Amino acid sequence: MTIKDIAAYCDVSVSTVSRVLNDHPDVSPQVRELVNEAIRKLHYVPNNSARSLVSSRSTAIGVVSRGVDNPFLSSLIRVLSREIHDRGYTMVLHQIPTQADEVQAAAMLEREKKLLGVIFLGGRFNYTEDELRQLTVPFVCCTYTNTFGDLREDAYSSVSIRDEAEAGRAVRHLVDHGHRRIAVVLDDPADNSIGQLRFQGYRQALEACGIAYDPALAVITGDYDMGAVYAGVCALIDSGAEFTALLAISDALAIAAIKALTDRGLSVPGDCSVIAIDGLEISRYTVPTLTTLCQPAEDMARESVEMLVSLIEGTGSHRHMLVQTTLRPGGSVARRAE
């Protein structure tokens, strides 16, 4: 079943069928209807390979996700796959380790799969114009924006939360509950990535609250890994450091931290309150329920696709969208015992 069959069936030329297929204007309503009906009746599906070949463009949108162990990204991917498919495109998913270079991965993918555009998840914030020249298609950074790089605002799009501000909000939530000695758990304070920003937000908020930053209270694992966080928090406790609250830069890390606290005989929130940022579904079921700032994953993913598609189709220009988190109060934060 090809375009020829439809043409023959309708007694028109293939060009006419092609025009109908591509919504070109110069077709009379009657013929258009005729062709559309034939397409339906004969269950015709256009051959994407032929389309790609002649127009030298595929229907592929790349999703390059950095950080395979981050369940928050999994939930984004779920929505992305649906949205991309619903708009008639094909998602090409590439998951890479945190150590890998997502721009290079995207550039290779772009060539291999003739990508129309790329959505980055969990990437770095320090892209340079120079580096990005490898990429010749539009891209959207989802979950982050290019805080540390020199990209022009109109050279890319992004959907993200205000990571610094939100981390600050988390800190203030703890301070409001009487906490002053607040530990922080993160993978890397200088990764030019989410961790760095949230760490900065933590420090700034402390300062704003008149609390000195104490490096002894920072659990830095170097790796986005629950095991490392568990070990790190155990070591923190064993070091004798005093703290009554803890901010983890993500739910997954918070869960590992809670485990460490509990295993060391500290009660959450009795001895230590815990707050995080992400809002995983599973965080509703930790013991105690994790208090966390929920990122609107569904909206973020949907908006990213929306942006990229409008860029691809030439109906929109680069934008930067900031979304709000929602505090989901759990049982992991309590007023400090006097």
Add this chain to the structure above:
Amino acid sequence: MTIKDIAAYCDVSVSTVSRVLNDHPDVSPQVRELVNEAIRKLHYVPNNSARSLVSSRSTAIGVVSRGVDNPFLSSLIRVLSREIHDRGYTMVLHQIPTQADEVQAAAMLEREKKLLGVIFLGGRFNYTEDELRQLTVPFVCCTYTNTFGDLREDAYSSVSIRDEAEAGRAVRHLVDHGHRRIAVVLDDPADNSIGQLRFQGYRQALEACGIAYDPALAVITGDYDMGAVYAGVCALIDSGAEFTALLAISDALAIAAIKALTDRGLSVPGDCSVIAIDGLEISRYTVPTLTTLCQPAEDMARESVEMLVSLIEGTGSHRHMLVQTTLRPGGSVARRAE
């Protein structure tokens, strides 16, 4: 940069280049080397669309995953995407709700994307030959096998654990710890899917241990949903039912169950032991650590791709692989208090 450029550059014909590209035998070693070098030097990447068009086959392998909320499937997808890519194919991922029909989804996808084959995750077990006629490409069922259907063994491949036996093993683990009143948590006992098999295994093992099945101890939610499980287990407790242990058919559901038990003031494992099947990373960090039978996700995914590719390339035939789980002892199972 096309095959023509390479041909011109090497002063050979396009067919020769094509032969080199496709590893055809009839090329002299010298010419082969010459062409390969040109390909490298000129950074030539074959145009997949053209390839697909002429050979009317793409490089696409479909992955149809049923049950978007199941984190175990996410971990499989991660490995699948890597393996598929490494073998030079493209993964087309389609995630559908548990209520949807994966065969129909796969059939549509096959036509749309010219799939070479399909890997099903978390599907039903009751496919009929008739139903599968929609699918004209080979497929592999990953995580399950066609227990309830009438498929011929040589008509499809599968990679799975012995769900009934493993559920039985979990039950016996509890019985070995002195438990006789064992509750079970599942979504649907008649879904022709993993839940049904594990439930059967639960009942059979009880029987084998001389314990009567008590329907009052079965928490059936009708839906793979942590919220529903939480509510169900709360209702079970509130009903006054007596039990000292609980088997959840998956880690995620176990986590919700533990939460419910804890929130109702029952201690795990003091008042109730909990065991599950899956082996999520996050289950290491629940409080208490979940005792669970780990499925070898990495192996299962890798083997599925291996099977499908050998089917696609005609170097293998349909096989059914059974893999072993590994008991990962946590702190959620204890000897029954006398």
Add this chain to the structure above:
DNA sequence: TTGAAAGCGCTAACAT
């Protein structure tokens, strides 16, 4: 408003 025809880059049958 419609049709005819020239390729897009590649594979494979056929010829040499």
Add this chain to the structure above:
DNA sequence: ATGTTAGCGCTTTCAA
């Protein structure tokens, strides 16, 4: 062992 060539299904000028 290598080259020539006819399409694969489609989009897109160009002509009518």
